[in-house]
Amino acid sequence: MVTGAARPGALPSAGSVLDAARRHRAAVLLGLVLLTALAALASLVIGARHVPAGAVWGAIVSPSGTEDDIVVRSLRLPRTAFGLLAGTALGVAGALTQGHTRNPLADPGLLGVTQGAAFAMVLSIFTLGVTGVRTYIWFGFAGALLASVLVFALGGAGRGGATPLTLALAGAAVTAFLHGLVAGLVLIDQQAMDTYRFWQAGALAGRDAGVLPALLPFVLAGLVLAMVNAPALNALALGEDVARSLGHRIRLARAVGITAITLLTGAAVAACGALAFLGLIVPHLARALSGPDHRWLLPFSGLLGAALLLAADVTGRLVARPGEVEVGIMLALIGGPFFIALVRRRKPVRL
Numbered sequence: 001m002v003t004g005a006a007r008p009g010a011l012p013s014a015g016s017v018l019d020a021a022r023r024h025r026a027a028v029l030l031g032l033v034l035l036t037a038l039a040a041l042a043s044l045v046i047g048a049r050h051v052p053a054g055a056v057w058g059a060i061v062s063p064s065g066t067e068d069d070i071v072v073r074s075l076r077l078p079r080t081a082f083g084l085l086a087g088t089a090l091g092v093a094g095a096l097t098q099g100h101t102r103n104p105l106a107d108p109g110l111l112g113v114t115q116g117a118a119f120a121m122v123l124s125i126f127t128l129g130v131t132g133v134r135t136y137i138w139f140g141f142a143g144a145l146l147a148s149v150l151v152f153a154l155g156g157a158g159r160g161g162a163t164p165l166t167l168a169l170a171g172a173a174v175t176a177f178l179h180g181l182v183a184g185l186v187l188i189d190q191q192a193m194d195t196y197r198f199w200q201a202g203a204l205a206g207r208d209a210g211v212l213p214a215l216l217p218f219v220l221a222g223l224v225l226a227m228v229n230a231p232a233l234n235a236l237a238l239g240e241d242v243a244r245s246l247g248h249r250i251r252l253a254r255a256v257g258i259t260a261i262t263l264l265t266g267a268a269v270a271a272c273g274a275l276a277f278l279g280l281i282v283p284h285l286a287r288a289l290s291g292p293d294h295r296w297l298l299p300f301s302g303l304l305g306a307a308l309l310l311a312a313d314v315t316g317r318l319v320a321r322p323g324e325v326e327v328g329i330m331l332a333l334i335g336g337p338f339f340i341a342l343v344r345r346r347k348p349v350r351l
Helices: 014-045 053-061 067-101 113-128 133-155 164-188 190-201 209-236 240-245 250-272 278-290 294-319 327-343
Strands: none
Touching (some): 014 067, 053 067, 067 164, 067 209, 067 294, 113 164, 113 250, 209 250, 240 250, 278 294, 278 327, 294 327
């Protein structure tokens, strides 16, 4: 009699191995959801003023106007929301950037997005006298979009179209050019200098919560495009010729990926400033948990990005109480050693 049970000593079938791997990844993904929820709770509870978890829940669902309610609703809730939005966006954008450039040391800033946002914001302050955050944040977002289009156009101008190498070179050139322009503008305008310095540090505190609903659609669109781009990225990892033979359109896949990176990074840096290293670190941590399949790597990166950004922000509040260290500085303290360890690895990272 034939049964579905495997005989003792028999090798497991390929299907059963894949099912086991899928169940393992799903379990890890659930664990990351819980980790992100814990980081969000810590962000709401921990600060210069301790607010118990029960009081946080009361402030959210039934506020009564107490001082705890005001702290939670006006300060910590928007700050946590900025952390979730920016962390998710930069984590996914980092994984996409490393996948498209085939460079394990790449992050979204490599494609000129961050400097594009910085240049447009400083230019709007210098030429138009823009002072409101809600205004110059949109200049920053527009600058990120234009810089990405310029990088993609330059990287794809050759006969072979956009390749990982041409995209990286075009991004480095545009970034260096825009950085020089920004440095020149902030040297001759004190107001632009002050705004740029605050924005460049990267922070979740002191941001205008009113911009969150406006930026959320761009982040959601970027996440959808990223997941649509995942199968093509898996094929591109095998080489462009293989990807073509599997029916993927290379130029279209590159365009979708760059658009997703631009939307995600542009929204994050316009809202929270230049948060360095997050897009570099997170994909490597996620890849260690999920493997190279981008259909899993992208959601893993998004959750890890949100959890790491919130954890860094909470740590910055703890190490300098009753003051705090900006999250951009905390990420630099974490990311610097990680970057050195990554460069010194004897075993190369496989993307």
